[in-house]
Amino acid sequence: EKTSKPSCVGIREKSSIKVNVWAAISCKGPTRFCLFTSNLNQYGYKYILEYYLLPYLGTKFSREELAASYFIQDNDPKHSSNLCTQFLRDNGVNWLRTPPNSADFNPIEMLWSDLKTFVRKRQCRSLEELTKTIREFETNLSVEKCRKLSNHLKKVLTIVANNKGDWSNE
Template sequence: MIGYKKSLSEWQCLSEVKMGRGSPIPPMLRRKIVEQYQKGVSQRKIAKSLKLSSSTVHNIIQRFRESGTISVRKGQGRKTILDARDLRALRRHCITYRNATVMEITTWAQEYFQKTLSVNTIHRAIRRCRLKLYRSKKKPYLNMIQKRRRFLWAKAHLKWTVAKWKTVLWSDESKFEVLFGKLGCHVIRTKEDKDNPSCYQCSVQKPASLMVWGCMSACGMGSLHIWKGTINAERYIQVLEQHMLPSRCRLFQGRPCIFQHDNARLHTASITTSWLRRRRIRVLKWPACSPDLSPIENIWRIIKRKMRQRRPKTVEQLEACIRQEWDNIPIPKLE
């Protein structure tokens, strides 16, 4: 007898397994066949109880008689069209050309391997290479000079303490759109629901939107301003006077602080820099194309996630929702 024990419920589950044509019989099911055979059960009854063909049961028992094992013979079954060497070449190609489509990879593979290959075959082969197709993350383009400046900026501020970073007043602008049906490109449906209106992704040519300015620090949230009309340096200075200065006084209460904004043109305009010098406002030097370094980007991300959940239908509703979520940001999250 083969030393293998299974509970009755597990054997019942095995007997209900439906094997595809040409699929190998699982080892547990092979052991069950041999055990039944050693108990004197006929091959016909074994096949009927396990819902297998008589020829399958006979072949497994014959294999056990001849070799004393229940394992599948090596080389049994259909060979893969791509061997291990081919898969290594495929993996190198996929890593070299990461943005290639499966169709492009299939065309290359047919020419390189001189074999007839389908898209599904290549797709399965890519998975066998432990690779998977993902949607690329978006990030700002950085040239070598910008990368160097980001590195030097990070190195210069490496020894800043938490208390030092808490003296920074962070500011930024962000654009919010009325989302309509723009929640993503995926929908869960059946094949027959392709023309169901609830499965459509609605889109408009120019969605209604709002440009928002805000500031924050570890002490709390500052003012939020909704831009109306054209944005230029003169209007930006008005926002600084009407919203940034009061926020600085309220959050820091006369303590020294550092103002941060990025290198947008209206921020670096001569009249803007002159106004900041006259007001004796210390400005944090900022490397270009570095939104990921500013914590206020996390605030915008939180609010936009809330907008996707609340789904405002009009610009008025969008503005009200933005202001409400801005005021609801807790101080522990800012710290």
């Protein structure tokens, strides 16, 4: 079963420059990164789903693959809003909820950790530098890395099930 793991992370440098990043990954690679500086509400999130997630799913997954796949995201209010859940249903996207910031169940959290480390090493001093650095990370993000993160979920779920729902420590 294939999974697509979305999330949004705020990248903040010491100089108070901040960019939010949304992306999804699957065993077939990453979506385009959506960068924005404003706060995100359900309408903005629906826009991201429509213009970033759906085009990705349409080019990477057949209808049959999509029907057997799960779009994993946490239970953030904008993710679980009626507007967004209905939009996902209307477009044949199966949604699986996870706890917030849970790398055990949402491996994109590990990607966000890598991105934050990459950005911190660059010590960006302007919004332009920060954006360029994030885009560089995006460009270098390989299908193999996304596949590794996606496959990690299968391993973790097996361990969590064997531990009767307890931590995987993976």
